Amino acid sequence: MNSRHPKVDVYPLSNYSVEIKGAKIQRRTCDAARFTHMEYKYLKYGMKTSVEGILLVHEHKHPHVLMLKKGNAFYKLPGGKLRxxxxxxxxxxxxxxxxxxxxxxxxxxxxxxxxxxxxMWWRPNFTKHMYPYCPPHIEKPKEERKMFIVHLSNRQDFVVPGNYDLVAVPFFDLYDNPQRYGPVYSSIPLQLSRFDFKAMSL
Known part of the structure; x- marks a missing residue:
């Protein structure tokens, strides 16, 4: 491995436990309501900034991303909108x-x-479409969305809302799979390809 690549220690999934807390309230369940609310907030506060954490574990020495899953089809990284x-x-x-x-x-x-x-991803308009660049004709994007590596300790207890599951999604399932995870999340393995992952055994 190239020593110039950033290194990330990744611990086994079995080192982590999950407890349940109260359900998280979902205020806006359809795209139309969500983007109407986003436009209201944009007019009041300006561009939205969202941040998300990429938490990594491994199974059989293959990296997995911890994601929150709701129902059978909705996945998200832990994070959200900044104040x-x-x-x-x-x-x-x-x-x-x-x-x-x-x-x-x-x-x-x-x-x-x-x-x-x-x-970093950009939302040019009040629609679901996001891009890994800001189109040159867009002077005032509506949202910037940033992803950060979160370094986990070798053991940790997670507590998730009762209406979500915490699941470990392998890189090979995420990669180039926008039909299931969307274009942003399916690009995570590519975004992390410059990192050296060290699969720890503790």
């Missing part, structure tokens, strides 16, 4: 705790280790 003016790293830590930990004051939340930003 106006909120720092990206602190906002991601807040969102990780909300998605993956008990609801406690910040001083009792996990010490999330946020690593490198690995991707």
């Amino acid at each position: 106006p003016g909120e720092d990206e790293i602190e906002g991601l830590k807040r969102k990780l705790s909300r998605n993956l930990a008990f609801n406690q004051p910040p001083e009792f939340q996990p010490d999330w280790q946020i690593g490198q930003e690995v991707a």
